[in-house]
Amino acid sequence: LDKNFQDALPVLDIFEKNGFEAYFVGGSVRDALLHKPINDIDIATSAFPEEVKSIFKKTIDVGIQHGTVVVLFQNEPYEVTTFRTESGYQDYRRPDQVTFVRSLEEDLKRRDFTINAFAMDQKGIIKDFFQGLQDLEKKIIRAVGDPYERFHEDALRIMRAIRFQSQLNFDIEEQTFQAVVESASLLSKIAVERIHIEFIKMMLGSAMSKALSNFIEAELYRYCPGLAQSEDKLRKLAGFPLPIKSEVQAWTLLGYYLELTGAELVQLMKKWKSSNEISRQSKKTLQALYDRIDQNEWKAWNLYRSGQQAVIDTEYLVSGLQVSYDLKLARQLYSNLPIKSKDDILINGHDLIKMSKRQPGRWIGELLEDIEEKILLSELENNFDVLKEYSCHYIDQIDK
Ligand code: ATP
Numbered sequence: 001l002d003k004n005f006q007d008a009l010p011v012l013d014i015f016e017k018n019g020f021e022a023y024f025v026g027g028s029v030r031d032a033l034l035h036k037p038i039n040d041i042d043i044a045t046s047a048f049p050e051e052v053k054s055i056f057k058k059t060i061d062v063g064i065q066h067g068t069v070v071v072l073f074q075n076e077p078y079e080v081t082t083f084r085t086e087s088g089y090q091d092y093r094r095p096d097q098v099t100f101v102r103s104l105e106e107d108l109k110r111r112d113f114t115i116n117a118f119a120m121d122q123k124g125i126i127k128d129f130f131q132g133l134q135d136l137e138k139k140i141i142r143a144v145g146d147p148y149e150r151f152h153e154d155a156l157r158i159m160r161a162i163r164f165q166s167q168l169n170f171d172i173e174e175q176t177f178q179a180v181v182e183s184a185s186l187l188s189k190i191a192v193e194r195i196h197i198e199f200i201k202m203m204l205g206s207a208m209s210k211a212l213s214n215f216i217e218a219e220l221y222r223y224c225p226g227l228a229q230s231e232d233k234l235r236k237l238a239g240f241p242l243p244i245k246s247e248v249q250a251w252t253l254l255g256y257y258l259e260l261t262g263a264e265l266v267q268l269m270k271k272w273k274s275s276n277e278i279s280r281q282s283k284k285t286l287q288a289l290y291d292r293i294d295q296n297e298w299k300a301w302n303l304y305r306s307g308q309q310a311v312i313d314t315e316y317l318v319s320g321l322q323v324s325y326d327l328k329l330a331r332q333l334y335s336n337l338p339i340k341s342k343d344d345i346l347i348n349g350h351d352l353i354k355m356s357k358r359q360p361g362r363w364i365g366e367l368l369e370d371i372e373e374k375i376l377l378s379e380l381e382n383n384f385d386v387l388k389e390y391s392c393h394y395i396d397q398i399d400k
């Protein structure tokens with residue numbers, strides 16, 4: 001058991017001593033099972049908020065109408081949420097009514113994906129009602145219940161599917177992905193701030209390329225500010241070969257691939273409701289990136305104007321851009337070659353002997369090398385009849 005869970009165990013014990021159930025739930029359990037570092041621990045309990053407050057000496061109300069109370073235990077804050085069901089989803093957004101319940105299973109049922117819908121008790125035993133462990137094992141993101149219904153209840157889950165794919169490098173189960181594709185337009189109902197959070201988590205995930213490709217395939221970009229017309233450019237961004245390490249790097253790259261000026265990037269980020277601080281820094285980094293690519297070196301003035309962080313970020317991004325550019329160019333040039341090896345030449349030694357009625361000898365190798373070179377220089381077409389005609393001339397010459 002992770003140290004973070006160890007420290008929190010007494011909290012679960014206190015619930016139990018008072019006659020309530022309490023479990024670790026959500027991302028921390030998932031990440032612990034994946035041996036990933038865990039973020040904040042979430043606790044779910046059968047105790048109602050007032051009961052939670054009466055059990056613990058120090059609590060803070062953070063969202064009591066949603067059932068969440070922060071419990072301070074040994075100076076550590078723990079988010080404790082009462083088991084609840086949700087109803088009355090209006091406009092494909094968050095529910096406007098939550099009902100507290102005593103059943104763990106009811107609580108887990110409202111959660112988005114099976115890998116986010118199991119609970120762990122004090123002994124480390126996992127309560128898993130939706131085959132979440134199996135999906136975790138198989139590295140699959142699957143909606144709890146009917147994916148269409150779940151995305152209609154809260155369309156943000158569409159983005160969450162993609163961002164978990166990016167963070168975990170999992171596949172999205174087929175029907176769940178089908179529902180992502182068919183529910184894409186519901187994203188237009190979701191507050192841009194919420195989409196923003198998931199979008200950036202997607203960009204920073206280790207499987208960004210895969211996730212962004214699905215984001216494009218499902219046409220989610222059409223419902224994101226300023227991206228509706230940018231399918232091809234986003235596809236190029238999906239080919240960026242390095243992990244993106246910060247939000248500023250993500251926006252800078254987006255600006256670069258969308259071919260925006262610094263000022264245009266700031267406009268875009270305004271639509272996404274980005275903070276002024278991050279916009280400013282992204283603009284600075286984008287300008288540094290353009291300068292760096294144009295001049296292929298740093299001038300004192302550019303270093304000075306950019307500041308240390310933008311210089312570091314720029315250098316990192318440039319290294320990725322170069323790699324992707326060179327690889328792409330090399331791949332393209334290579335695939336354009338008329339032949340890749342001697343075996344691809346459409347005439348061979350046997351053909352030459354047959355048509356010349358000459359004895360085999362050095363002349364065959366010399367003629368084939370001549371043909372090889374001329375094909376590569378585009379002076380000869382790699383076509384049997386063309387090569388035959390050329391060879392006849394060649395043999396006539398040496399026979400003379
Ligand atoms: P992270 O590591 O990013 O915090 P997480 O899984 O903990 O991942 P949170 O957004 O912190 O994600 O949410 C905690 C848990 O609450 C999730 O694991 C999931 O069970 C549930 N949850 C969060 N958002 C939704 C949603 N929109 N619909 C259904 N369940 C959700």
Ligand code: MG
Binds near residue numbers: 026028
């Ligand atoms: Mg979390």
